[in-house]
Amino acid sequence: MYIGIDLGGTNIAVGLVDKEGKVVAKKSIPTSATRPVSDIIADMANLALEVTAENGLKKEDIEYVGIGAPGTVDNANGRIVYANNIGFKDTPVAEIFRKTWDIPVYLGNDADCAALGEAHAGAAHGCNNAIMITLGTGLGGGIIINKKIYSGFNSAGGEIGHMVIVRDGKACTCGRRGCWETYSSATGLIRMTAEAMLADHERKSILWQMVEGDIDKVSGKSAFRAADEGDELAKSILKDYFEYLACGIANIINIFQPEVFVIGGGISKEGEKLVAPLRELVSREIYTRGVAQTQLKAATLGNDAGIVGAAMLGL
Ligand SMILES: [Zn+2]
Structure with missing residues (x-):
């Protein structure tokens, strides 16, 4: 039996995980990230x-x-x-952890986990x-090669969200412009939804009713729910969003040809409403013909993926 820990900015989730990757039990507490790191550990x-x-x-x-954490781990x-x-900076996590429990500790990046x-x-x-990509506040990426995480010689690789897909495009938090993350994360979809609504001066779109006239209430679900009602503006927002997303996915598939490309994060809860149009767009853009094709799938583990992956770090 293994312990997998998902150390997030909001919560610390700890799970007991068996060899098959099944979460047998789990518990979580608030991270309270402003306190000393030794207390958190x-x-x-x-x-x-x-x-x-228990x-x-x-x-x-x-x-x-195994511990999965947001950021760069050694x-x-x-x-x-x-x-x-x-607030972790060159923090000796394993050493501090072992002051409470002397057990082997493995570390990994959360998207990789x-x-x-x-x-x-x-x-x-x-x-x-x-x-796998995780569509949330940012766009996290995890590359698995021969069942192991690939993260480069310095553990900082796999940042596929910071691949530029629009030269001189929107400014990204990383300092570059036009990163895939700025267009295809949940944050990117929210921004595109709000921009399209603000350009709809007569407020004909039902998106305006859904947010009760308050642009700050736009979420990653807004365009999907309005499109369900046949709203034309929402459909055009999603068309753009899917095209940006498909562009990046096709780039990655052309390079790696993975057996499966998994889409996770909050937006992936839309399931086939997200994945079906992406399959169509991606199939037009990939380079290979006449060989087996990468399958595009929505993630199935939800919030448990980080715990399960962390628990598999030592295998
Ligand atoms: Zn970037």
């Missing part, structure tokens, strides 16, 4: 001990602990190099090669 270790004891297991029943040295939104989780027990189950 001690809380993770204590919660891991709690989950273990399920009738002893410390010795757990082989290791697994070989047990450190989180940089994770801005939780989500991809590893889906490859072990989710939409890409059984695949040797898979790529």
Whole structure:
């Protein structure tokens, strides 16, 4: 049995995970990211001990602990190099964790862990090669090659959201312009929805009714729900959004040819409303003909992907 921990900016989720990648039990607490990092790490270790004891297991029943964190991690040295939104900077996570519980600790980037989780027990189950993107505030990427995370020689790779798809396009948080993330993350869809609504001066679109006239209430779901009602503006927003998303997916498939390309994050809950139009667009743009084609799928593990992937880090 393994422990998988998803260390996020809002919550710390700890799960007891079996060899098949099934979450047997889990618990979560608020991260309260403004407190000292040593307190956050001690809380993770204590919660891991709690989950273990509550399920009738002893410390010795757990082989290791895996931790997925937002940012750049140095697994070989047990450190989180940089994770801005939780205040970790060159933090010796494994060493601090082992002050509470002396057990092997493995570290991974959260998007990489989500991809590893889906490859072990989710939409890409059984695949040797898979790529996953997470559409949330940003656009996270995880590349799995021969069942292992690929993150470059310095553990900082796999940042496929920062591939430029529009030269001199919208400014990105990373400092470049026109990154895929600025167009295809949930944040990108919200921005495109709001921009289109503000250009609709007569407010004919039902999007305006759905947000009760308040542009700040636009969410990643707004355009999907308005399109369900046949709203033309919403359909044109989604058409643009799908084209940006498909452009990046086709770029990645052309390079890696994974068996499965998984789409996760909040937007992926739209399921086939998202994936079906993408399949159509991507199939027109990929280079290969006459060989087996990459399957495009929505993620199936939801919020558990990070826990499952973290628990698989030591395999
Ligand atoms: Zn960027």
